[in-house]
Amino acid sequence: MNTALAFQNLTLGYDRHPAVHHLQAEIAQGSLTAVVGPNGAGKSTLLKGVIGALEPLEGRVAFGSLSRKDIANLPQQSDIDRTFPLSVVDLVAMGLWREIGPFGWLGRERRARVDAAIAAVGLTGFESRPIGSLSGGQMQRALFARLLLQDARLVLLDEPFTAIDARTAADLIDVVRRWHGEGRTVLAVLHDVETVRMHFPETLLLARKLVAYGPTEQVLTAENQFRARQLCEACAGPPHVCGRSAT
């Protein structure tokens, strides 16, 4: 088994308060993994650690066969300025940045790929619409089209199906499954346990520390989920220095 990502004794946090605590896990290359856990379990923080937006307080994220360049990331709240004069094509074509950089020519062949990506997420006909006129679900479709063009070997998704309707979610899950079929590694933070059970073979259950990790049906037991909730509720109170802290 090739490892795409390894969390080695990884502790991530804010202002010395850990949000992910001594996490030890390996994500296999080509796996489709859901990251599940209660609010405050450190799921989004984990993704921030992977993309390098947050320096570990301890431990590290090791990239097996990949590097940070191979990551495409869809944050939970993208800070896209929706009033900016960009069309859907402009937004989606950004996905080609690694290919064309600041000066490269888009050209007919790449433009065709942009159109294909827009078609793949069901936005055909919206190409020249300004992004400000898109609904939440349409925007999410456009962002998935951009991810498609990024052609990344590791795709990180932070609650990609929250606040969008069932039809859109189903379409976008199809895209995720396509990535999985192409051998890409996908790590997605999700809330809806049913979606996870139906579509994600692997699950990592997090409650700051690792609760369980492995095949979804073995991880998402009632007992594990109960334990995760308890762990997240049990951490109020005055802070004290962790006994396992190296520094």
Add this chain to the structure above:
Amino acid sequence: MIWDAIFQPFADFGFMRRALLGCIAISVGATPVGVFLMLRRMSLTGDAMACAILPGAAVGYLVAGLSLGAMTVGGLIAGMAVALLSGFVSRVTALREDASLAAFYLISLALGVLIISTRGSNVDLMHVLFGTVLALDDAALILLCSIASLSVLTLATLFRPLVLECADPQFLRSVSGLSAVTHFTFLALVVLNLVGGFHALGTLMAVGIMILPAAAARFWAVSIGGLVLVAIVIAMLASLSGLLLSYHYSLPSGPAIILVAGIAYGVSLVLGPSDSLVAQALLRRHFEA
């Protein structure tokens, strides 16, 4: 009649032709920068940077008198220092960029006023604050035109990363290391254009020709290219009419130019075809769902 009013002043007086050329250079260089400031919601940053360059210009003035070179270099150093310091503070501490910029430009402004008022006369202060567009010499014109050329070339080179940095900075950071480079090069362009602009219009008025045409263009165009073009045209027309007004009615030329730009903004706000007050009132009929 029209000849007398519009062409005669420029035909008769060299200083008017020079003033017009200087203002056109500023229009071409500074207004595209202003458009991006507006799109990045940084319009007030222009104002802050204009105040920030004051002590540099003042020190330059103290060292070499009303010297173009010394005041330019001084202004550039002060502006860049404030831009870099505030960028640095906001990237390594919890303080946001607007707050750290405000802190540094206020310090800089106080320092500038202090330096000028202890050593110079009020006339000098007026020169620095309000510029001398009717007394531009060859060196000043060459400087203004060079800055405009450099500015347009840099914006053309930086266009794509700059658009990404404005629209989706998170994404740009994730795919490229150009984010910080883009941000600071852009701030450098702001400083450069303000320093160029203050020779003609003064530190305070230089921001006006940067921001007002950009804000007015927002009511005429939707695309970035359209915004830039409309803004440049508005800035040029404002320069021409402002200079003529100041000539015929003996008004100070810097404020006259900016006020005309302000009128253009007001007219656009009311009458512009895109999202202006009238457009909102008239174009009520919506598309089929």
